[in-house]
Amino acid sequence: MKLTLKIWRQENAKTKGKLVTYKLSDLSSDMSFLEMLDVLNEQLAVKGEPAVEFDHDCREGICGQCSLVINGQAHGPESHYTTCQTHLRSFKDGDTLIIEPFRANSFPVIRDLKVDRSSMDKIIQAGGYISSFTGMAPEANAIPIHHDIAESAFDSAACIGCGACVATCKNSSAALFVSAKVAHLAKLPQGKIERSERVLWMVNAHDEEGFGSCTNTGACAMVCPQEVQLLDIARMNYEYNRAKCISK
Amino acid sequence: MAIKKGLFKTSVGRKNLMAVTGLFIIFFLIIHLVGNLILIIPNSFFPIEFWGGVANTHDMYNAYSHFLVHFWPVTLVAWVLYVAIITHIIDATLITINNWRSRGDKYIVTDNSTSTWYSRNMGILGTIIGVFLVIHMAQFWLQYKVLKVEHDLYELVIVTLKTWWFVLIYEIGIIALGFHLVHGIESAHRSLGIYPKKLMNVIKYVALCFSLVMAILYAIIPIIIYFK
Ligand code: SF4
Ligand code: FES
Numbered sequence: 001m002k003l004t005l006k007i008w009r010q011e012n013a014k015t016k017g018k019l020v021t022y023k024l025s026d027l028s029s030d031m032s033f034l035e036m037l038d039v040l041n042e043q044l045a046v047k048g049e050p051a052v053e054f055d056h057d058c059r060e061g062i063c064g065q066c067s068l069v070i071n072g073q074a075h076g077p078e079s080h081y082t083t084c085q086t087h088l089r090s091f092k093d094g095d096t097l098i099i100e101p102f103r104a105n106s107f108p109v110i111r112d113l114k115v116d117r118s119s120m121d122k123i124i125q126a127g128g129y130i131s132s133f134t135g136m137a138p139e140a141n142a143i144p145i146h147h148d149i150a151e152s153a154f155d156s157a158a159c160i161g162c163g164a165c166v167a168t169c170k171n172s173s174a175a176l177f178v179s180a181k182v183a184h185l186a187k188l189p190q191g192k193i194e195r196s197e198r199v200l201w202m203v204n205a206h207d208e209e210g211f212g213s214c215t216n217t218g219a220c221a222m223v224c225p226q227e228v229q230l231l232d233i234a235r236m237n238y239e240y241n242r243a244k245c246i247s248k
Numbered sequence: 249m250a251i252k253k254g255l256f257k258t259s260v261g262r263k264n265l266m267a268v269t270g271l272f273i274i275f276f277l278i279i280h281l282v283g284n285l286i287l288i289i290p291n292s293f294f295p296i297e298f299w300g301g302v303a304n305t306h307d308m309y310n311a312y313s314h315f316l317v318h319f320w321p322v323t324l325v326a327w328v329l330y331v332a333i334i335t336h337i338i339d340a341t342l343i344t345i346n347n348w349r350s351r352g353d354k355y356i357v358t359d360n361s362t363s364t365w366y367s368r369n370m371g372i373l374g375t376i377i378g379v380f381l382v383i384h385m386a387q388f389w390l391q392y393k394v395l396k397v398e399h400d401l402y403e404l405v406i407v408t409l410k411t412w413w414f415v416l417i418y419e420i421g422i423i424a425l426g427f428h429l430v431h432g433i434e435s436a437h438r439s440l441g442i443y444p445k446k447l448m449n450v451i452k453y454v455a456l457c458f459s460l461v462m463a464i465l466y467a468i469i470p471i472i473i474y475f476k
Contacts, residue, residue, distance in 0.1 A: 008356075019356065069355060071357055071359065072355060072357035072358045072359035073359045073362075098356055098357050100356060100357075103351075103352035103353050103354075103355055104350065104351065104352045105349065105350050105351065105352045106350065107352065168362060170347075170351070170368055171347035171351065172347070172350040172351050172352065173259065173347070173350070175259075203258050203260050204258065207258055207259050210349070210350055211259070212259065212346060212347035212349075212350035212351070213259040213260075213262055213263055213343045213346060214259070214260075214263065214439075215263075215343070215347070215367070216367065216431070216435035216439065217362075217363035217364070217367040217368055218362070218363055218367065219362040219363040222362035222363070223362060230438065231443065231448065233438060234437075234438045234441050234442075234443035235441065236260070236441075237260055237263070237438065237439055237440060237443075238440075238441025238442070240258075240260045240441070241264065241440065241441050242441075244261075
């Protein structure tokens, strides 16, 4: 199949970027989106032009490294997919695709389609952990946890930190990301020790890193590859208010 | 890094403030609607004289508004309401400015299918409501309650609503209010964290039905008066 790609090229965060058009032919519809970009980069290498830089790692939908906004949709047209799991069969032969980086003030462009998402790491560092003894892993069944609670905590824990929620949000809010971690740990007994501090620290870090306020449009949950629920945002707000009321 | 102390200084706290003030304003909207509905009670509804010689819609409405202005607990709630509205507006402005700052460069294409247009445009809807509120208050509240130049509020309302363009302004304000409410009610519950899984859909549908009923009732009153 043939595709016309309009790709955002930008030297670094300080320079202005622009769309550059590339035409690719002889593509297989079974190719993944990132493989298609590999093909483009090989052709650019042959011509001696600089490669289009983009993030990726596992290419299995588990690491959260791949990003991209394709025709206005974070991670492409399929809902709840990562870009690496998106295949060319999701597009029609002859389509024109506009490929942009995730855009948010907290995600400065490193180069082309690659953005710096370390602001999300800072949020995790602020409170996305539990206190536990170092050494051997404890016996898994030492603390019994109800199956439903374990399942629901796992749904929140599934967040891969990709940042698609931020990229999609009109306010560049990372509420879904923060809430996934807050909800995950608040649901489990191991997370109870820092329950109050965690949410206050993480919301604080979220604001310090320059993310916006959630206005509940719900766009984030529609693109989240892990289907993290908006309910988690409600849970985070509950935890925040609870912490504000009871913490010293 | 120190945690910001103020309850309303964080991204979550500011939204809490929006929710609390918004829900209070909704409580007032219900009371206001009850008053408005008196306007469309037919005169035949008054077969006998009520207390104080209230014999028709005209008397009933004026007695009601007189009561509101002269009963001190109502005045107290009214002051809370003014504070709530002003806080709601200031807080919304702060949130919006902060959110604009958070946003990076504009996307060349945006796909808007992931959210409703009214949830994305609460600020614009709010501004329309705000403009309407200023006109509305200048027309009635200022004349009747502050300047006290008008003593027959019923007459004032009827005369005003005989002007087609004022009815139009009224309708635009109400439509904006309806959409603002649909998103606002659900959003407020989520912002406050009062949004349990079991009640999630209940909140959603109650918000929708409530907003619809409010908007329809508010909207038909000026139309009925205009054509009467
Ligand atoms: S909540 Fe979903 S969209 Fe947001 S970072 Fe986690 S996995 Fe990605
Ligand atoms: S590259 Fe790991 S999730 Fe896409």
